[in-house]
Amino acid sequence: xxxxxxxxxxxxxxxxxxxxxxxxxxxxxxxxxxxxxxxxxxxxxxxxxxxxxxxxxxxxxxxxxxxxxxxxxxxxxxxxxxxxxxxxxxxxxxxxxxxxxxxxxxxxxxxxxxxxxxxxxxxxxxxxxxxxxxxxxxxxxxxxxxxxxxxxxxxxxxxxxxxxxxxxxxxxxxxxxxxxxxxxxxxxxxxxxxxxxxxxxxxxxxxxxxxxxxxxxxxxxxxxxxxxxxxxxxxxxxxxxxxxxxxxxxxxxxxxxx
Amino acid sequence: xxxxxxxxxxxxxxxxxxxxxxxxxxxxxxxxxxxxxxxxxxxxxxxxxxxxxxxxxxxxxxxxxxxxxxxxxxxxxxxxxxxxxxxxxxxxxxxxxxxxxxxxxxxxxxxxxxxxxxxxxxxxxxxxxxxxxxxxxxxxxxxxxxxxxxxxxxxxxxxxxxxxxxxxxxxxxxxxxxxxxxxxxxxxxxxxxxxxxxxxxxxxxxxxxxxxxxxxxxxxxxxxxxxxxxxxxxxxxxxxxxxxxxxxxxx
Numbered sequence: 015x016x017x018x019x020x021x022x023x024x025x026x027x028x029x030x031x032x033x034x035x036x037x038x039x040x041x042x043x044x045x046x047x048x049x050x051x052x053x054x055x056x057x058x059x060x061x062x063x064x065x066x067x068x069x070x071x072x073x074x075x076x077x078x079x080x081x082x083x084x085x086x087x088x089x090x091x092x093x094x095x096x097x098x099x100x101x102x103x104x105x106x107x108x109x110x111x112x113x114x115x116x117x118x119x120x121x122x123x124x125x126x127x128x129x130x131x132x133x134x135x136x137x138x139x140x141x142x143x144x145x146x147x148x149x150x151x152x153x154x155x156x157x158x159x160x161x162x163x164x165x166x167x168x169x170x171x172x173x174x175x176x177x178x179x180x181x182x183x184x185x186x187x188x189x190x191x192x193x194x195x196x197x198x199x200x201x202x203x204x205x206x207x208x209x210x211x212x213x214x215x216x217x218x219x220x221x222x223x224x225x226x227x228x229x230x231x232x233x234x235x236x237x238x239x240x241x242x243x244x245x246x247x248x249x250x251x252x253x254x255x256x257x258x259x260x261x262x263x264x265x266x267x268x269x270x271x272x
Numbered sequence: 273x274x275x276x277x278x279x280x281x282x283x284x285x286x287x288x289x290x291x292x293x294x295x296x297x298x299x300x301x302x303x304x305x306x307x308x309x310x311x312x313x314x315x316x317x318x319x320x321x322x323x324x325x326x327x328x329x330x331x332x333x334x335x336x337x338x339x340x341x342x343x344x345x346x347x348x349x350x351x352x353x354x355x356x357x358x359x360x361x362x363x364x365x366x367x368x369x370x371x372x373x374x375x376x377x378x379x380x381x382x383x384x385x386x387x388x389x390x391x392x393x394x395x396x397x398x399x400x401x402x403x404x405x406x407x408x409x410x411x412x413x414x415x416x417x418x419x420x421x422x423x424x425x426x427x428x429x430x431x432x433x434x435x436x437x438x439x440x441x442x443x444x445x446x447x448x449x450x451x452x453x454x455x456x457x458x459x460x461x462x463x464x465x466x467x468x469x470x471x472x473x474x475x476x477x478x479x480x481x482x483x484x485x486x487x488x489x490x491x492x493x494x495x496x497x498x499x500x501x502x503x504x505x506x507x508x509x510x511x512x513x514x515x516x517x518x519x520x521x522x523x
């Protein structure tokens with residue numbers, strides 16, 4: 015009588031979906047001509063390329079250092095500017111504190127900042143402002159706003175309104191409510207987001223140079239074009255070292271914040 | 273004695289056609305404790321929140337002196353709010369601020385923003401905050417974060433914060449409902465004593481009829497958004513409670 019009770023009934027929609035996904039992967043690899051022979055040939059080329067990268071050459075260390083420092087400056091500047099502009103944006107976009115006529119359009123602005131990849135934004139700014147670090151800072155600032163204003167807004171939307179209500183009931187002005195009811199609830203998360211943004215901008219600032227927006231990316235691209243693979247290797251190692259260092263430092267700060 | 277509050281025809285509906293308060297008319301004396309009792313969802317909390325405008329009344333007037341609280345906006349609303357202290361059921365302390373900062377929150381309606389931001393409060397305010405923290409029995413907790421305190425301690429901070437406003441009226445919304453019975457009595461005793469000392473009238477919402485009888489000198493029974501009993505605790509009898517809460521088995 016109770017034979018029909020299945021503890022784990024088959025999930026047919028899931029199975030069909032998985033089968034379709036797998037079929038598409040096979041189809042796509044055939045379309046793109048990815049075959050065993052092509053892969054083998056590619057691996058051979060990769061081997062020759064890697065061989066020319068070693069040993070890395072730090073002979074032009076001045077050029078390397080200059081590029082790295084410029085990238086660092088782009089990252090720090092765009093992070094600072096991005097946070098500064100995102101604080102009011104995040105507040106204006108938070109639906110629990112801002113009226114709909116304000117939060118709606120602000121969300122649209124943030125969405126526009128998010129929608130274009132920062133390299134595309136960098137290309138636009140290089141065309142508008144000319145080559146150099148200024149374009150890189152502008153591009154990464156826009157990207158930072160799209161990234162962090164949304165996180166700020168979400169953090170503000172998650173605060174306890176009971177605490178805000180109590181501050182409001184004391185007769186505090188809007189500024190007082192913000193300082194005593196909102197900021198204490200979000201401050202440590204905001205600092206965490208800021209550090210994460212700096213991390214991410216350090217990485218991104220090494221790339222915008224490829225489209226002419228300043229930093230080590232330009233140096234890297236030039237070295238590629240001139241087949242200076244040993245210098246390329248030196249640049250890549252420096253970037254990896256910088257990002258590692260940033261990871262360690264930000265990890266320490268985050269741990270100290272908890 | 274002139275009443276501190278005159279509530280006239282107060283109505284509130286959160287959704288049109290479903291009134292939570294149906295024409296409340298009350299006068300609250302400028303001294304003593306008034307307890308509002310009634311079942312959950314009967315509008316006790318809404319009544320209190322209409323007074324300091326955490327909730328917008330749909331109709332009616334709330335006179336405090338010659339000011340209609342129901343019609344205030346902006347600066348004048350904030351000026352009225354700072355004269356009305358509020359104690360909450362779940363304490364509503366800002367958890368990541370220290371006890372001292374929470375108590376000083378009661379001065380936000382008085383001090384300029386830059387002073388509040390830099391924690392540069394007038395020395396008299398700081399002194400009063402220490403005095404209040406001593407009075408509520410937390411002399412050694414001033415620098416602790418609010419989320420490190422127990423429930424009873426938090427409500428003591430909540431009372432200190434409300435009194436820090438130098439209020440003309442104290443509203444308490446179920447101040448003891450989140451506390452154990454012993455702590456509840458202690459907190460009520462504290463609130464009654466401290467407000468009695470400075471002569472601040474209190475309106476307190478309660479579930480606990482016994483506590484209301486013990487501390488209040490006037491009890492208002494509400495049911496279905498209307499006042500159905502209004503009198504001294506001695507006059508509150510079982511048939512009133514039956515009318516307020518319904519049923520009889522629990523009596």
